[in-house]
Amino acid sequence: MVPLALCGGPHVRPRPYAPWPSPSAATRKVLVAAHDSGSWWQDGASAAEELETWLAGEFGRPAVAVSNGTAALELALVALGIGRGDEVLVAATTFISSATAVSRVGAQPVPVDVTPDSLTLDPEAAAAAVTSRTRAVICVHLAGHPADLTGIRRLAERHHLAVVEDAAHALTAAWDGTRIGIFDATVLSFQAAKLLPGGDGGAVILRDADTARQVRMLANCGRERGSGSYDHALIGTNARIHPFAAALVREQARWYPQAQQTRAHHHQVLDGALAEQVEKELLVGPVQQATVHDHYAILLRAPGRLAEQGVTVGTLATALSAEGVPAKVLFPPWQSAPAYRDDDRARSAHTPRAAQAALGTVAVPHHVLLDPHAPEQITAAVAKAVAGADDLAAWQDQHQAAPAGRA
Ligand SMILES: Cc1ncc(COP(=O)(O)O)c(C=O)c1O
Structure with a gap:
């Protein structure tokens, strides 16, 4: 057996994958042009407007570019x-911003469990969490996998809820042939690790021009874009991109x-290779109705052995990273964060599938999938971890305090 890289053996992937974000001559050119234009703010025909025009064309709805996904x-x-x-139902498996946004507007976020096969909001669990105060639901297109748009539409219609789609991990994802971005508001993130990185940045896609103008x-600071006036019609904030x-x-x-x-193709090849060489159904999704998946991350279930x-998923992520395949543990249910320690309503929610997913899933970032060798190398790294399970368990005993996440 080839020793694990974690224990001093050779790496499956000796050279790092190409970095992300991925600077190129083209990105340098636009950045220099933006610099040289002297338009360093949102005045005139700004870059923000150009981006919004493109987004509006993509989604067929008005778009507002803002400073980041959290603000969005x-x-x-x-x-809305x-x-x-108000109470807002929020998928339990997500980055904490999906929930803190609700808290910061003074409403109560309520965790809702996810489905085991896609780790996106379970519409039935959401229906069970509706109370007379529930006003909205935030679903997350986690790791690029579309949430169940059909079930969410039914839920929203039945209970008269607004729907916000957190699409920080997605752009083109589609459920049963319907592209995301069909409800009241859809939020994108352009943070550096995202599919379209701008360093920081975000956008809101809205149903109508009036609401878009209001968000803009x-x-x-509550005034028209580009205005340096003191004509503040709304109590706003500075969230300009x-x-x-x-x-x-x-x-x-x-x-x-x-x-x-490229990502979709390599994800499919990886699925087959893992099933053949390690274990079946190690990848989370895509479910059959996910007709387009953006593959923001490869979500990998820890093999049974x-x-x-x-062996914890924290140790597995460390072992894969040591082999040269960058990996992290999945988000814990957001209500378990110390920030929610005093929120009894959120803390008392029961989301066992989200909890289980956090203990049993690692995430490999999307840019790895751009490399043609990624499917075979990820498979080899996972196979090595499985073959070296005893060594990994021993390593873990020695480093017990270090890794995050428990199996
Ligand atoms: C699911 C999800 N929602 C929202 C955000 C917040 O986006 P931003 O970092 O642009 O504020 C993130 C960021 O990682 C995210 O993963």
Whole structure:
């Protein structure tokens, strides 16, 4: 047996994968042009407007580019009139911003469990959590996998709920042939690790021009975009996107379809290789109705042999990373964060599938899938971990305090 890289053996992938974000001559060119234009703010025909025009064309709806995904979520909730006394259902498996946005507008986020096969919001669990105060639901297209748009539509219609789609991990994902971005507000993130990185940045896609205008004003201290006036019609905030970020995002969008195709192909090859060489159904999704998946991350279930040996997903992620395949543990249910320690309503929610997923899943970032050798190398790294389960368990005993996540 080849020794694990973690224990001093050779690496499956000796050279790092190409970095992400991925600077290129094209991104440098747009950045220099934005710099040289002297338009370092949102004045005139700004880069933000160009990005918005592209997004509006993609989604067939008005778009507002803002400073980041977290602010985008907050602005969307404010524009939808969510506030004090309201409850908002939030998928339990997500980055914490999906929930903190609700708290920050004064409403109560309520964790909702996810489905085991896609780790996205379970509409039935959401229906069971509805109370007379529930006003909205936030679903997350986790790791690029579309949430169940059909079930969410039914839920929203039945209980008269607004729907915010957290699409920080997605762009083109589709459920049963319907592209995401069909409800009240859809939020994107252009943070550096995302599919369209701008360093930081975000956007809100809205149903109508009036709400879009309201979000645009809210993001510009309550006045019209580009205005330096003191004509503050709304109590807003400063959540403007920087034009340099907007220019970077717009440029990278040009090769998105090609990258998307490459990731989808390599994900499929990986699925087959893992099933053949390690264990079946190690990848989370895509479920059959997920007709387009953005593959923001490869979500990999810990193989059974590792769980049997008590090897945690934290140790598995460390072992894969040591082999040269970068991996992290999945988000814990957001209500378990210390930030929610005093929120009895959130803390008392029962989300066993989200809890189980956090203890049994690792995430490999999307840019790895752009490499043609990724499927075979990820498979080899996982196979090595399984073959070396005893060594991994011993390593873990010695380093017990270090890894995060428990099996
Ligand atoms: C699911 C999800 N929602 C929202 C956000 C927040 O986006 P941003 O980092 O742009 O504020 C993130 C960021 O990682 C995320 O993963």
